[in-house]
Amino acid sequence: MKKNGIKQIAAEAGCSFATVSRVLNNRPGISEPVRRKILEIANDLDYTNSTKKRIVALLVPLDADGFDEYSMHLMRMLLLELHKAGFYVNVLFNENIEILGENYISGIISINVYDNFAGVNGRKIKVPMVCVNDYGNMEEDIHVVYSDDTRAISDATSYLMKCGHKSIYLLTNSTDSMSNVNRIRAFQDCVSHYGLDKNHCGVMLVRRRFLYTCPTDDYVKRLPPDCTALISATEALGPALYESLQRLRPDVMLLPWGFSWDKRFNALKIPYIHQNFKLLAKKAVEMLQRQIEGKQVVNTAVPYVFKKSGRKIIP
Numbered sequence: 001m002k003k004n005g006i007k008q009i010a011a012e013a014g015c016s017f018a019t020v021s022r023v024l025n026n027r028p029g030i031s032e033p034v035r036r037k038i039l040e041i042a043n044d045l046d047y048t049n050s051t052k053k054r055i056v057a058l059l060v061p062l063d064a065d066g067f068d069e070y071s072m073h074l075m076r077m078l079l080l081e082l083h084k085a086g087f088y089v090n091v092l093f094n095e096n097i098e099i100l101g102e103n104y105i106s107g108i109i110s111i112n113v114y115d116n117f118a119g120v121n122g123r124k125i126k127v128p129m130v131c132v133n134d135y136g137n138m139e140e141d142i143h144v145v146y147s148d149d150t151r152a153i154s155d156a157t158s159y160l161m162k163c164g165h166k167s168i169y170l171l172t173n174s175t176d177s178m179s180n181v182n183r184i185r186a187f188q189d190c191v192s193h194y195g196l197d198k199n200h201c202g203v204m205l206v207r208r209r210f211l212y213t214c215p216t217d218d219y220v221k222r223l224p225p226d227c228t229a230l231i232s233a234t235e236a237l238g239p240a241l242y243e244s245l246q247r248l249r250p251d252v253m254l255l256p257w258g259f260s261w262d263k264r265f266n267a268l269k270i271p272y273i274h275q276n277f278k279l280l281a282k283k284a285v286e287m288l289q290r291q292i293e294g295k296q297v298v299n300t301a302v303p304y305v306f307k308k309s310g311r312k313i314i315p
């Protein structure tokens with residue numbers, strides 16, 4: 001269409017120029033029936049403007065308790081990368097998936113790590129989509145950028161063994177997210193691969209979704225007497241778990257997951273592992289850009305960062 005496209009849409013929809021402009025630029029204040037009518041007419045007329053194909057939906061979880069620290073920081077990194085790539089962004093909750101079928105959205109990035117969103121809703125998605133730290137859907141060509149939990153668990157277990165530990169336990173969340181499933185499987189594989197006694201190594205599950213209120217003392221008290229090292233693959237628990245161990249089990253070495261901006265582990269001079277949120281976001285936006293351009297993509301693993309700059313505890 002030519003530059004008078006909005007006027008043509010307005011004429012066919014029986015609306016004002018301003019109303020059509022608000023709808024096409026995804027601004028509030030327009031009723032749902034009118035919005036849908038305008039978008040259908042725009043689609044029939046093959047309307048394009050400077051923002052079309054540059055709007056990305058960032059799909060985030062909606063919880064009554066608000067966002068956790070993981071989601072907030074990952075959202076921030078994604079918003080920064082999308083802005084650098086020249087995209088406009090709509091932040092949507094998973095309850096708003098009907099909007100994802102609208103023609104003005106050119107792609108989706110999902111951080112719904114608990115809900116297997118792509119597997120459940122893949123057939124409803126008609127635009128390129130990338131999942132971050134969640135299951136994809138190969139049948140619907142929905143790919144994944146994810147932190148490499150398998151490698152991180154292997155590195156953590158190997159590191160502790162070099163420190164002389166043979167009775168190692170893993171503490172992780174009980175949800176069936178891709179990250180947690182991979183962590184548990186990787187730890188069990190490491191126990192077998194390194195010839196550790198399965199009777200003296202095991203997995204403890206935190207049965208809470210929001211971990212900041214988790215009673216870490218309870219989990220420390222459940223550690224077997226022979227346990228000498230604990231991998232805590234839950235970022236939110238690290239500092240509180242360290243304090244509990246110092247009070248109740250100072251003989252147990254903690255190797256926690258943490259956040260890169262949290263300097264407490266550095267101050268305590270203990271090693272820790274953190275996800276590379278900046279690289280996760282960069283790879284996710286690059287993958288989505290390639291899909292929008294019609295190029296092939298593959299699932300991409302992003303390595304964790306292992307901070308070993310604490311006490312020299314390796315013999």
